[in-house]
Amino acid sequence: MSHISDEGVIPADCRFNLLDHDYGLNSYMKGHIPGAVFFDMEKDLSSPDKSGGRHPIPSVDVFKRVLEDRGISKQSIVVSYDDDGSGAARLWFLLEYFSLENGYVLDGGLNAWLRAGGSRSDKVIARKRSSVRLEERRDMIIGKDRIEANDSSILLVDARSPDRYKGEYEPIDPIPGHIPTAVNIFWKDMLKEDGTYRSPEQIRDLLSGISQNPVLYCGSGVTSCVNFIAMRIAGIEPKLYPGGWSHWIKSITR
Numbered sequence: 118m119s120h121i122s123d124e125g126v127i128p129a130d131c132r133f134n135l136l137d138h139d140y141g142l143n144s145y146m147k148g149h150i151p152g153a154v155f156f157d158m159e160k161d162l163s164s165p166d167k168s169g170g171r172h173p174i175p176s177v178d179v180f181k182r183v184l185e186d187r188g189i190s191k192q193s194i195v196v197s198y199d200d201d202g203s204g205a206a207r208l209w210f211l212l213e214y215f216s217l218e219n220g221y222v223l224d225g226g227l228n229a230w231l232r233a234g235g236s237r238s239d240k241v242i243a244r245k246r247s248s249v250r251l252e253e254r255r256d257m258i259i260g261k262d263r264i265e266a267n268d269s270s271i272l273l274v275d276a277r278s279p280d281r282y283k284g285e286y287e288p289i290d291p292i293p294g295h296i297p298t299a300v301n302i303f304w305k306d307m308l309k310e311d312g313t314y315r316s317p318e319q320i321r322d323l324l325s326g327i328s329q330n331p332v333l334y335c336g337s338g339v340t341s342c343v344n345f346i347a348m349r350i351a352g353i354e355p356k357l358y359p360g361g362w363s364h365w366i367k368s369i370t371r
Contacts, residue, residue, distance in 0.1 A: 125192070126148040127154060127194065128149075128151075128196050128198065129187075129196065129198070130150065130198060131162070131199045133159075133204045135219075138206060144200070146239060147194070150235065152242055153198075157186065158339070161175075162208060162211060170337050170359065170360035171336065171337035172338050172339055174211065181249060190248065194219045195208070195249070197223065202304075202312060208220060209342065214302070216251060216253075222346065228311070229312065257357060258358070259363065261364060264358060271332045272330060273331075273358075274327065275303075275362075276303065276341040277295075282301040283295075290366060292362075294362075296365055300327075304343040307320060307342075309356070317350050318346070322347065324351060331355040332356050333355050334362065336362050336366075338357060341357060
C-alpha cells in the first residue's frame with residue numbers, strides 16, 4: 118500500500134453517493150489521500166447524454182479530456198479508491214475499457230489506507246496537463262439488443278440488492294424489478310466486512326453455477342463493476358451491460 122505515494126502513481130478519489138451528488142466532492146475537499154485527484158461520477162465517469170441510462174460510458178473525447186486535465190497519461194499508474202468500493206471499480210473499468218493498462222483499485226479503499234497509518238490532506242495539487250490516446254474495447258460490453266435477442270449463451274447477473282432485484286424496493290428508478298432471466302448476485306457480497314475483496318476461492322463459491330459467459334448489470338453500470346473485478350479475481354471473464362436497469366426500462370411503460 119505504501120507504493121501509492123511513489124512517483125508516477127496517481128491516487129484517484131472516486132467517492133460518490135447516488136442520492137447526494139455533492140457527497141463525493143465535499144468528502145474529497147474535507148480530506149483525501151495526499152496527491153489524489155478527484156473524479157465526479159456524474160461529470161467525469163459518465164456521459165451527460167442519459168439516453169443510454171443513468172450513467173452511460175463517456176465518449177472517447179470526453180474521457181480523454183477528463184484524464185488529461187488530471188495529468189494522466191499512458192504511463193501513469195492510477196490507483197482508484199473510495200469508501201465503499203463502487204466508484205473506484207467504475208474508474209478501474211473505464212481505464213480498462215479505454216485500453217489503459219495501469220489502472221488499479223486500492224483494496225479496502227480509504228478506510229484501509231487510514232487503518233494502515235496513511236494520512237489525509239485537504240490540499241488540492243495542480244497536475245501538469247498530459248496527453249493520452251484512448252481506444253475503446255467494445256468487446257468488454259454488451260448492448261440491449263443482444264440481451265433482447267434472448268441469446269442463450271449469456272447469463273445475466275444483476276448486482277443490485279436483493280430487494281431491488283425482486284422489485285420490493287426502488288429508491289431511484291421509476292419502475293421496480295429486474296431483466297427477465299437475470300440472477301441476483303449482490304455486489305456487496307463480493308467484499309468482506311472491512312471492504313476488501315474476498316479471496317478467489319470465496320468468490321468462486323459465491324459464484325457457484327455461473328457460466329463462463331456472464332453479462333453483468335446493475336442500476337446504471339457502477340456497482341456491477343465490483344462484480345466485474347470479483348469475477349476477474351476468480352478467473353472468470355465477464356462482460357458489462359453498462360446501461361443497466363435504468364436503460365432497460367426506458368422502453369417500458371407503466
